[in-house]
Each structure stands twice: as structure tokens, then as C-alpha cells.
Amino acid sequence: xxxxxxxxxxxxxxxxxxAMFVGVMGTALASPLYPLYHDAWQxxxxxxxxxxxxxxxGVLISLLFLTRxxxxxxxxxxxxxxxxxVTLGVGLSAAAWDLxxxxxxxxxxxxxxxxxxxxxxxxxxxLNQHRxxxxxxxxxxxxxxxxxxxxxxxxxxxxxxxxxxxxxxYIPSLLLGIMAAVGxxxxxxxxxxxxxxxxxxxxxxxxIALPPVEVRxxxxxxxxxxxxxxxxxxxYASLAPSFMEQMLPWNGPAISGTFIALILMLSAASxxxxxxxxxxxxxxxxxxxxxxxxLLLLGTTATNSPWLFLLSVLTTALGHGLGNLSGVxxxxxxxxxxxxxxxxxxxxxxxxxxxxxPILAVGWIADHYGLTIAIEVFCLVLATLTFSxxxxxxxxxxxxxxxxxxx
Numbered sequence: 001x002x003x004x005x006x007x008x009x010x011x012x013x014x015x016x017x018x019a020m021f022v023g024v025m026g027t028a029l030a031s032p033l034y035p036l037y038h039d040a041w042q043x044x045x046x047x048x049x050x051x052x053x054x055x056x057x058g059v060l061i062s063l064l065f066l067t068r069x070x071x072x073x074x075x076x077x078x079x080x081x082x083x084x085x086v087t088l089g090v091g092l093s094a095a096a097w098d099l100x101x102x103x104x105x106x107x108x109x110x111x112x113x114x115x116x117x118x119x120x121x122x123x124x125x126x127l128n129q130h131r132x133x134x135x136x137x138x139x140x141x142x143x144x145x146x147x148x149x150x151x152x153x154x155x156x157x158x159x160x161x162x163x164x165x166x167x168x169x170y171i172p173s174l175l176l177g178i179m180a181a182v183g184x185x186x187x188x189x190x191x192x193x194x195x196x197x198x199x200x201x202x203x204x205x206x207x208i209a210l211p212p213v214e215v216r217x218x219x220x221x222x223x224x225x226x227x228x229x230x231x232x233x234x235x236y237a238s239l240a241p242s243f244m245e246q247m248l249p250w251n252g253p254a255i256s257g258t259f260i261a262l263i264l265m266l267s268a269a270s271x272x273x274x275x276x277x278x279x280x281x282x283x284x285x286x287x288x289x290x291x292x293x294x295l296l297l298l299g300t301t302a303t304n305s306p307w308l309f310l311l312s313v314l315t316t317a318l319g320h321g322l323g324n325l326s327g328v329x330x331x332x333x334x335x336x337x338x339x340x341x342x343x344x345x346x347x348x349x350x351x352x353x354x355x356x357x358p359i360l361a362v363g364w365i366a367d368h369y370g371l372t373i374a375i376e377v378f379c380l381v382l383a384t385l386t387f388s389x390x391x392x393x394x395x396x397x398x399x400x401x402x403x404x405x406x407x
Contacts, residue, residue: 030155032254057110058107090109091170122344125332209343229320232319263320286318
């Protein structure tokens with residue numbers, strides 16, 4: 001059955017990739033709208049970061065309590081459920097009437113995103129077991145990055161020129177979600193599902209899986225690297241529309257959305273071109289790039305130079321792409337079919353904590369001491385962390401051989 005399933009994997013691979021794209025598109029769609037919500041509802045920086053973090057909390061809930069169902073019932077039922085959830089969440093965002101309703105919609109989208117990213121990543125591996133795993137890792141990261149990039153680009157353009165932007169901006173994502181759901185529900189892939197077993201409530205209990213001890217160091221480098229990657233991008237996704245108005249001569253949702261999309265589109269391109277490099281080498285390059293991006297953004301706060309800001313965006317994009325690519329590749333290398341979903345969830349849990357703790361801290365500091373001070377503190381702390389991780393990845397490359405661990 002598995003063999004028959006593998007021979008006709010092109011169409012399912014397309015729809016799984018498209019579902020991942022659509023599922024994560026809704027995650028960053030609201031970023032260019034935050035200044036509009038700020039003006040409409042008189043919000044503080046901590047309110048904006050709180051709404052952004054609500055999405056991340058939803059992701060963590062999903063990763064900790066729901067994604068083990070992927071191992072139990074198969075990736076396709078979970079992917080379908082996640083796609084329905086994200087479409088409902090986007091619809092609720094369009095109907096949001098205050099801060100709390102918007103936060104609830106972001107929470108729902110986050111829960112759906114956790115299901116979609118995990119189940120789709122597992123599905124792409126299952127559908128393409130006889131293909132180059134590095135290529136599949138690149139396809140997985142590419143679909144995620146393109147979806148994340150399309151969200152703020154579409155959101156920024158529509159928020160700039162569409163009527164009633166806090167409503168109409170969400171319409172494209174809604175339509176694509178319906179299209180993807182129809183495509184997934186028309187697939188017949190039951191032969192790929194694992195054998196059904198009686199549902200055990202323990203499947204909902206969180207389980208943080210770790211790989212074998214001998215390959216645990218690369219896994220932690222990838223996971224803490226994801227923490228840094230998500231933190232740096234989270235700063236742009238949550239507060240870029242606000243701090244760009246202070247630092248740069250350009251402003252408006254289209255500008256901020258374009259810059260956020262630029263980070264993610266260039267991230268996708270870097271992942272594609274770097275897919276042949278060894279993962280630990282990618283970790284080193286990613287952390288060096290993110291460290292440099294923090295220093296460049298720190299320079300931007302002092303000089304208001306648009307050129308330093310542009311360089312910061314470019315290095316952030318490179319670090320984001322290489323960091324995501326290396327993380328997915330390392331998890332794929334150190335896991336088996338039985339542990340892949342749990343290890344990928346554990347990796348994402350660490351990564352998404354980077355989108356929660358540092359961003360909440362930035363919002364609190366901005367409320368009390370100003371946005372510029374908050375960004376400066378963030379940049380100094382993250383630069384120290386990323387350069388330390390780069391040094392650790394360099395040492396690990398000497399320790400591990402390519403045939404035992406992705407070096």
C-alpha cells in the first residue's frame with residue numbers, strides 16, 4: 001500500500017505544500033494592520049505585542065497538546081482540521097470588534113498553524129521517502145517562507161489602498177483557505193494513514209521528545225537557533241510598522257508589509273540556493289547573519305539611516321532562511337518515522353518561545369522606557385546569543401562526522 005501511495009505522490013505533494021502555504025499566510029497577514037488597529041482602538045506597544053504573542057501561544061498549545069495526534073491518525077486528517085481552523089480564524093479576524101476578539105482570532109490561527117506546519121512537514125516526508133531528504137527539507141521551508149511572505153505583502157497592499165482595510169484585507173486568505181480545503185478533501189490517501197488504534201487520552205499530554213544523546217548537541221543548536229531566528233523576525237513582524245515611522249522617511253502599511261514580505265521572500269530564496277550545504281554549516285552562517293542584522297538595526301536606531309535598515313533587513317532574511325533550513329534538515333536527520341512529529345514539535349516549541357518571551361519583553365520596555373530603548377536592548381541581547389551559537393556550531397562541525405550527524 002505504501003509503495004502504491006508513493007508512486008503517485010506529485011499531486012498530493014502539491015496540495016500538502018499549498019495547504020502549508022495558505023495555512024501560514026494568515027499568520028503574518030495582520031502585521032501591516034497593527035498601526036491601523038493602534039489608531040482605531042488606541043493601543044499601546046504592549047497591546048500590539050500581546051496580540052502577536054496570542055498567535056504564538058496558540059501555536060504552543062497546538063504543538064504541546066495536539067500534534068501527537070499526527071502520529072496516531074495520520075498527517076492528512078490533522079492537516080485538514082488545521083486548514084479549516086485557520087480559515088475560521090481569518091474570518092474571525094475580519095469580524096474582530098475589539099482587542100480581545102482580535103486576540104482570540106490570532107489564538108485560533110496559531111493553534112491551526114501548529115497543526116498545519118507539523119502535519120504538512122511530516123506529510124511531505126512521508127510522500128517523498130525515496131527523494132533527497134535535503135530537497136524535501138528545502139521544499140518544506142520554502143512553502144512556509146513563501147506563505148509567511150505572501151501574508152504581509154497582501155496585507156500591506158490592501159491595507160494601504162482597499163476600503164475598510166481591517167475587513168477586506170483578510171478576504172484573499174479566506175478564499176485561498178477554501179480552495180486549499182477543497183483540494184485536500186478531494187484527495188484519497190487513506191492507504192497512507194497508520195493503523196488505527198483505540199484513542200488514548202494520553203495522546204493529548206505534552207511530550208517533549210529529544211533525539212539520542214549522541215546527536216543531541218546539533219538538535220539543541222538548531223532549536224536555540226530557531227529561538228533566535230523567530231525572535232528577530234518577531235520583532236519585525238510585530239513592531240516594524242511602528243519603529244519604521246520613527247527611523248525611516250517612508251511609512252504606511254504597504255511599506256512595512258513589503259519589508260516584512262521581503263525578509264520572507266529572500267529567506268525562501270536563500271533556503272533554495274543553500275539546500276546543498278551541510279546543516280551545521282548552515283547554523284553557523286545563519287547565526288552570524290542574525291547577529292549582524294541586530295548590530296545593523298542597532299546602528300539604525302542611532303543614525304536613522306535607511307541604508308543600514310535595508311542591510312539589516314537583508315541580513316535578517318539570510319539568517320531567517322538559513323536558520324529555518326538548517327533546523328528542518330537536522331530534525332529530519334536525527335529522527336525516525338516514529339519520532340519525527342514529536343521531535344519537530346519540540347524543535348518548534350523552542351523556536352516559538354523566541355516569538356513570545358523576547359517580544360513580550362520588548363513591548364513592556366517600550367511602554368515604560370520608549371520603543372527605541374526597547375529595540376536597543378533587544379538587539380544587544382540577541383546579538384550576544386546568536387554569535388555564541390555561531391561559535392558553538394563551529395565547534396560542533398569539528399566534533400561530528402557527516403556520516404553520523406549532519407555537519
